[in-house]
Amino acid sequence: MIRFEGVTRRYGDRAVVDRVTLDVPDGSICVLLGESGSGKSTLMRMVNRLVEPSAGRVLVNGRDVTATDPETLRRGIGYVIQSVGLFPHWRVAENVATVPRLLGWEAARIATRVDELLALVGLEPGRFRDRFPHELSGGQAQRVGLARALAADPPLLLMDEPFSALDPGTRRGLQAELRTIHAETGKTILFVTHDVEEALALADTVAVLEEGRLAARGRPAELLERGTGAPVRRLFGEESLAFHRLATLPASTIARPEDAAGDLPILPAEASLKQALMLMLSEGSDRLAVPPTGEFPGGTLYWADLVRPA
Amino acid sequence: MMALLAQVAAFLAALWAAPHLGALWHALFPALARPTWDSQSWFTLLGEHLLLSLGAALIAAAIGLGAGIFATRGAGRALRPLLDAVFALAQAIPPVAVIALALPLLGFGAAPTLLALVLYAALPVMRSAVAGLDAVPPAVLDAARGTGMGRAGILARVELPLALPVIQAGLRVAVVLSIATTAVGAVAGASCLGTPIVVGLANGNTAWVLQGALFTAWLALIADRALRLGLRHGARG
Ligand SMILES: Nc1ncnc2c1ncn2[C@@H]1O[C@H](COP(=O)(O)OP(=O)(O)OP(=O)(O)O)[C@@H](O)[C@H]1O
Ligand SMILES: [Mg+2]
Numbered sequence: 001m002i003r004f005e006g007v008t009r010r011y012g013d014r015a016v017v018d019r020v021t022l023d024v025p026d027g028s029i030c031v032l033l034g035e036s037g038s039g040k041s042t043l044m045r046m047v048n049r050l051v052e053p054s055a056g057r058v059l060v061n062g063r064d065v066t067a068t069d070p071e072t073l074r075r076g077i078g079y080v081i082q083s084v085g086l087f088p089h090w091r092v093a094e095n096v097a098t099v100p101r102l103l104g105w106e107a108a109r110i111a112t113r114v115d116e117l118l119a120l121v122g123l124e125p126g127r128f129r130d131r132f133p134h135e136l137s138g139g140q141a142q143r144v145g146l147a148r149a150l151a152a153d154p155p156l157l158l159m160d161e162p163f164s165a166l167d168p169g170t171r172r173g174l175q176a177e178l179r180t181i182h183a184e185t186g187k188t189i190l191f192v193t194h195d196v197e198e199a200l201a202l203a204d205t206v207a208v209l210e211e212g213r214l215a216a217r218g219r220p221a222e223l224l225e226r227g228t229g230a231p232v233r234r235l236f237g238e239e240s241l242a243f244h245r246l247a248t249l250p251a252s253t254i255a256r257p258e259d260a261a262g263d264l265p266i267l268p269a270e271a272s273l274k275q276a277l278m279l280m281l282s283e284g285s286d287r288l289a290v291p292p293t294g295e296f297p298g299g300t301l302y303w304a305d306l307v308r309p310a
Numbered sequence: 311m312m313a314l315l316a317q318v319a320a321f322l323a324a325l326w327a328a329p330h331l332g333a334l335w336h337a338l339f340p341a342l343a344r345p346t347w348d349s350q351s352w353f354t355l356l357g358e359h360l361l362l363s364l365g366a367a368l369i370a371a372a373i374g375l376g377a378g379i380f381a382t383r384g385a386g387r388a389l390r391p392l393l394d395a396v397f398a399l400a401q402a403i404p405p406v407a408v409i410a411l412a413l414p415l416l417g418f419g420a421a422p423t424l425l426a427l428v429l430y431a432a433l434p435v436m437r438s439a440v441a442g443l444d445a446v447p448p449a450v451l452d453a454a455r456g457t458g459m460g461r462a463g464i465l466a467r468v469e470l471p472l473a474l475p476v477i478q479a480g481l482r483v484a485v486v487l488s489i490a491t492t493a494v495g496a497v498a499g500a501s502c503l504g505t506p507i508v509v510g511l512a513n514g515n516t517a518w519v520l521q522g523a524l525f526t527a528w529l530a531l532i533a534d535r536a537l538r539l540g541l542r543h544g545a546r547g
């Protein structure tokens with residue numbers, strides 16, 4: 001668990017992070033969202049002491065980070081940096097093994113772990129293990145960066161725009177993989193992005209930064225409720241706010257408990273209303289069948305209901 | 311490469327042949343009683359010459375590299391212009407002047423020669439070390455810090471390996487400068503290819519001067535050629 005307590009960072013007399021107080025609960029994904037220059041990276045880098053606060057303090061698991069020496073602290077926190085930063089003179093395997101080597105793991109254990117991680121991030125170990133970073137595509141390099149951050153199985157991950165350089169398809173793929181990894185490992189993740197869709201796709205909670213100040217925070221659905229403040233409206237765009245709001249609401253909540261008549265297009269119960277809208281548009285249908293899953297008894301989703309919560 | 315090897319072979323053959331060419335030297339310098347240099351073997355002189363140059367280059371490398379590392383971190387960064395000026399000045403003083411100035415302090419022999427050569431050859435190493443270390447991408451350094459490497463670890467495992475190609479180029483320049491300049495050490499009594507020149511001058515024996523000058527210049531040319539070849543190779547690799 002990470003806690004920022006009244007954290008400020010000044011450069012000269014300008015506060016680029018300004019009295020931020022924020023909790024990231026254990027096992028959750030918190031997305032720091034904000035425009036370029038709003039202080040996201042600076043705030044994140046205070047967690048592993050790459051930046052020291054000018055005022056306030058940062059606690060990890062209840063302990064002030066300044067109580068631990070920086071090297072020890074950093075070896076226990078996975079960090080995916082904004083510009084990837086693979087070591088160009090080391091092979092993929094050595095890059096991934098950076099922290100385990102610093103921690104003095106045995107060679108055999110490191111080798112097993114490297115292969116395990118490469119497979120986890122979707123890179124075939126046999127093909128990629130011995131490559132140098134310049135032999136990777138941008139997306140492959142970002143995957144290696146993620147594997148390097150995960151190597152020593154840190155309970156806490158800092159990810160600074162890790163997918164920023166990727167095409168939308170690859171990006172969605174990696175977002176889905178990250179969610180899977182998160183579901184499997186239950187790590188606490190602080191994730192920086194300026195992409196609102198990415199934030200909604202990943203976040204348990206979103207923290208919106210504007211000029212160094214925490215302008216809003218909450219679960220995506222809370223954040224986008226009607227009457228949300230100016231910073232959020234600006235960031236998500238006035239005209240597309242309603243559309244983004246659909247992405248935060250699950251389809252199952254407004255499906256009518258009727259048996260689906262005829263052969264309607266099928267929408268999975270865990271899909272969002274945005275996905276429902278997309279399916280209606282692409283299928284040219286104003287109703288969708290939502291089959292039963294778990295608690296949900298099954299039902300039919302109507303266009304008229306869908307436009308109301310938006 | 312082949313041309314260089316051929317030249318080295320020719321040079322060695324000439325060193326071997328010189329003492330056996332008494333007839334030639336007599337013909338060229340009929341006025342001299344002993345125109346053939348035979349007080350020391352040319353190979354001994356060459357060996358001493360190389361030992362002196364490489365020793366000096368080694369010391370210059372250590373000093374230049376140390377200064378380069380110092381100038382690229384922490385407090386040293388502020389001193390970088392000063393360090394650069396000091397090293398540039400050290401190189402600007404002609405080695406023969408350094409020897410003359412150092413003689414009263416260090417006495418005759420190898421010591422003042424080493425000093426002159428080190429002052430002369432440290433600048434390229436220092437500059438290349440600074441350039442190479444400066445060129446390490448900030449993102450890589452950030453990643454190194456972020457993964458919890460210590461300062462020494464970052465220097466040894468990340469910065470120096472990445473700066474190595476540039477530093478190597480500086481080292482080659484230092485070695486060649488040193489080889490090409492060592493002959494002045496003969497003035498201070500250091501035994502090297504320059505010795506026959508100084509001894510010849512002292513005794514009015516122009517034949518010895520000519521032989522010493524010939525081999526000194528030839529070795530410098532070979533060193534220079536090797537450097538160019540090495541630099542081109544370094545740029546490619
Ligand atoms: N070392 C520094 N010295 C001076 N100013 C800095 C320094 N680091 C960051 N800043 C300034 O602080 C502000 C916030 O920077 P930061 O990198 O945290 O922004 P960001 O939200 O991560 O932006 P981006 O999305 O572009 O990465 C910027 O205006 C930046 O210029
Ligand atoms: Mg940033």
